[in-house]
Amino acid sequence: MPRSIRGLSLGVAMMSGLIITLLGLATYRFVHEEIECQINQRIRIEADALLAHHKRHGFAALVDLVNTLDRHATPEDLSYLEGADSKGRSMGYIVTDASGRRRAGSLAANVPPPGWSEFVPFHSPDGASAMAQAINTPLPGGGRLVVAADRAVVDQMDLKLLVLFLGAFALILAVGTAAVIGLGRLVRGRLSTIEGSAAAIMAGDLSRRMPLDGSAEEFDRLAMILNSMLDRIQTLMNNLKQVSSDIAHDLRTPLNRLRGRLEEAEGTATEPIQRERLAAAIREADDLLDLFSSILAISEIEGQTVRSRFQTVALHDIIEETAEAFRPAYEQAGMSLMLAIAPMTISGDRQLIQRCLVNLLDNALAHTSAGTDVTISTEARDDQVALTIADNGPGIADGDRERIFQRFARLDHSRSTSGYGLGLNMVAAIAAAHGGSVRVIPTAVGLTIEILLPTASKSTSKALR
Amino acid sequence: MKILLVEDDLESSAYVARGLRELGHQVQCFPDGQQALGVIPAGGFDVLVLDRMLSGLDGLSLLRMVRAQGCQTPAMLLTAKSAIEDRVDGLEAGADDYLVKPFAFVELVARLNALGRRSPSCATVTLLEAGGISMNLLRREVRRDHRVIDLQPREFNLLEQLLRNADRVVTRTMLLDRVWNFGFDPKTNIVETHMSRLRSKLNEGFPDDAIRTVRGSGYMIASHAP
Numbered sequence: 001m002p003r004s005i006r007g008l009s010l011g012v013a014m015m016s017g018l019i020i021t022l023l024g025l026a027t028y029r030f031v032h033e034e035i036e037c038q039i040n041q042r043i044r045i046e047a048d049a050l051l052a053h054h055k056r057h058g059f060a061a062l063v064d065l066v067n068t069l070d071r072h073a074t075p076e077d078l079s080y081l082e083g084a085d086s087k088g089r090s091m092g093y094i095v096t097d098a099s100g101r102r103r104a105g106s107l108a109a110n111v112p113p114p115g116w117s118e119f120v121p122f123h124s125p126d127g128a129s130a131m132a133q134a135i136n137t138p139l140p141g142g143g144r145l146v147v148a149a150d151r152a153v154v155d156q157m158d159l160k161l162l163v164l165f166l167g168a169f170a171l172i173l174a175v176g177t178a179a180v181i182g183l184g185r186l187v188r189g190r191l192s193t194i195e196g197s198a199a200a201i202m203a204g205d206l207s208r209r210m211p212l213d214g215s216a217e218e219f220d221r222l223a224m225i226l227n228s229m230l231d232r233i234q235t236l237m238n239n240l241k242q243v244s245s246d247i248a249h250d251l252r253t254p255l256n257r258l259r260g261r262l263e264e265a266e267g268t269a270t271e272p273i274q275r276e277r278l279a280a281a282i283r284e285a286d287d288l289l290d291l292f293s294s295i296l297a298i299s300e301i302e303g304q305t306v307r308s309r310f311q312t313v314a315l316h317d318i319i320e321e322t323a324e325a326f327r328p329a330y331e332q333a334g335m336s337l338m339l340a341i342a343p344m345t346i347s348g349d350r351q352l353i354q355r356c357l358v359n360l361l362d363n364a365l366a367h368t369s370a371g372t373d374v375t376i377s378t379e380a381r382d383d384q385v386a387l388t389i390a391d392n393g394p395g396i397a398d399g400d401r402e403r404i405f406q407r408f409a410r411l412d413h414s415r416s417t418s419g420y421g422l423g424l425n426m427v428a429a430i431a432a433a434h435g436g437s438v439r440v441i442p443t444a445v446g447l448t449i450e451i452l453l454p455t456a457s458k459s460t461s462k463a464l465r
Numbered sequence: 466m467k468i469l470l471v472e473d474d475l476e477s478s479a480y481v482a483r484g485l486r487e488l489g490h491q492v493q494c495f496p497d498g499q500q501a502l503g504v505i506p507a508g509g510f511d512v513l514v515l516d517r518m519l520s521g522l523d524g525l526s527l528l529r530m531v532r533a534q535g536c537q538t539p540a541m542l543l544t545a546k547s548a549i550e551d552r553v554d555g556l557e558a559g560a561d562d563y564l565v566k567p568f569a570f571v572e573l574v575a576r577l578n579a580l581g582r583r584s585p586s587c588a589t590v591t592l593l594e595a596g597g598i599s600m601n602l603l604r605r606e607v608r609r610d611h612r613v614i615d616l617q618p619r620e621f622n623l624l625e626q627l628l629r630n631a632d633r634v635v636t637r638t639m640l641l642d643r644v645w646n647f648g649f650d651p652k653t654n655i656v657e658t659h660m661s662r663l664r665s666k667l668n669e670g671f672p673d674d675a676i677r678t679v680r681g682s683g684y685m686i687a688s689h690a691p
Contacts, residue, residue, distance in 0.1 A: 256567035328658035
């Protein structure tokens with residue numbers, strides 16, 4: 001079964017065409033046979049009447065009768081059956097005697113073989129050649145009688161039927177195709193508005209709803225059900241957001257107090273070992289607080305609100321600034337940081353793009369060792385900017401390429417380093433918030449991460465929509 | 466300094482106030498915005514510290530009302546939310562600084578000191594001097610004991626922050642915010658690595674370190690070299 005509307009339309013059109021063709025063939029066959037039978041019937045009746053005349057009055061009387069019949073047939077009576085009037089004549093005859101000599105009958109044809117013949121070629125009185133159906137019966141006492149009728153009516157009937165059915169075929173095909181295309185348009189139109197709304201909702205606009213036309217028909221019912229589902233999801237999302245930000249807030253306050261107390265204790269500690277342990281405890285508390293703020297930041301980025309702050313920003317500026325901030329740290333670690341960038345602008349949030357770069361540079365610094373080269377490059381691709389950060393460090397396993405962007409994803413060999421695996425998740429969230437995407441490019445050496453961001457003009461028009 | 470603290474979490478409020486008093490400041494605490502609004506105009510405060518989320522009148526609205534009355538006392542907003550938008554809202558409402566909870570106590574003190582001594586003429590200063598280091602902001606020239614020192618732009622900005630806040634601790638977070646415009650803390654020690662470059666340039670040929678590292682809080686330049 002075709003699943004697409006186009007396939008379905010084609011299928012229905014083909015099916016109705018096939019049915020019309022079959023119907024046409026069946027009708028043709030039936031009508032054709034029926035007309036042939038009727039012609040045969042008339043020939044039979046005529047032949048029987050002539051045979052009866054011969055039986056009663058003899059051969060000479062039959063010859064006279066046939067001559068009389070021929071004389072009364074007008075030259076216009078070409079198609080025998082059609083032109084048959086109430087006298088029931090308009091047939092062609094041949095009468096031969098026992099020696100096979102033609103004695104009467106004007107049928108301009110050779111004597112057909114005995115019995116029924118379906119196709120007997122003859123010349124009509126005006127000289128045109130045609131086909132006739134004929135019977136050749138023996139006469140008692142020698143000789144033969146041939147009675148023939150023109151088949152032109154069968155061909156005419158066939159032609160009429162053919163024209164009729166071709167017309168009907170074309171009409172049904174046209175009407176059916178138009179109906180299916182119209183229905184398809186209607187369905188596709190409704191589906192594409194639903195699709196558009198769904199895409200906007202997935203992009204973060206949870207307040208968007210499916211459009212209704214007020215008809216309360218199938219599509220409206222579907223849209224209403226989807227809308228009530230969306231209402232429910234939005235309510236749940238809001239609850240969840242409220243709960244998680246409440247939790248984060250509620251946990252941060254006591255953690256903050258704990259941190260304060262530790263700080264206080266550190267300030268009054270007299271023993272160096274005590275001070276060291278308290279400082280370590282403060283660092284742990286800071287890590288936890290950092291985790292909370294990262295979670296809150298990611299939730300904020302994933303929400304719709306960040307888009308309202310988007311403006312045109314110079315991507316190369318942000319990259320240069322951020323790289324410059326990291327350069328001393330890279331050099332200290334024995335690594336090099338190179339840029340291969342061109343001036344280009346995107347529509348976005350400066351601070352988020354900066355944070356995205358910082359997370360990537362933090363990551364490259366933390367997971368590679370001295371001697372590694374890290375390169376940031378940009379490239380314009382149609383209406384997108386590809387921002388790539390590549391290193392020639394140890395890289396990651398093929399199976400981890402998707403996983404590293406997930407929340408709390410930490411690869412086995414990085415367990416020893418600090419962090420909660422939120423850095424690249426935030427990178428992915430930032431890319432998504434800008435209408436872009438992030439992925440790992442498979443390379444032979446090291447790790448290459450590519451971020452695609454829409455260029456300024458496109459995402460502005462998107463935001464306006 | 467006379468400091469007004471509006472904070473609805475009484476435990477935090479008490480802890481902060483105690484710490485500030487120990488440093489010799491006068492502190493008045495209020496648990497809600499409405500009460501604070503009444504005392505601010507005639508209070509003669511040097512600095513206002515306002516929690517953003519308060520029951521009743523919140524810190525942001527309070528600050529807007531205070532500013533609408535024409536009061537220009539420097540104000541610092543405290544918030545548990547690190548949302549970037551919150552930051553912008555706070556600064557637009559008239560806050561002079563913005564501190565995200567959790568914060569280290571030293572961070573708060575460093576920022577309050579910077580706020581309290583901020584004088585209107587600060588903006589037009591063209592020459593900064595402390596601890597034998599002079600900085601000409603117009604010519605972007607730095608000298609230590611008359612020897613010219615060549616600095617990269619960020620190193621210059623770092624030193625400028627330290628000189629503007631001479632004798633006061635400048636924290637890492639303040640530097641990240643003011644020199645690099647980072648509203649968050651990268652895992653990489655950006656401040657430390659730049660500071661070590663600045664130090665090596667400043668100290669080359671001098672026996673003593675021009676910049677003091679204050680353990681656990683930040684950096685400082687003393688106005689009179691020890």
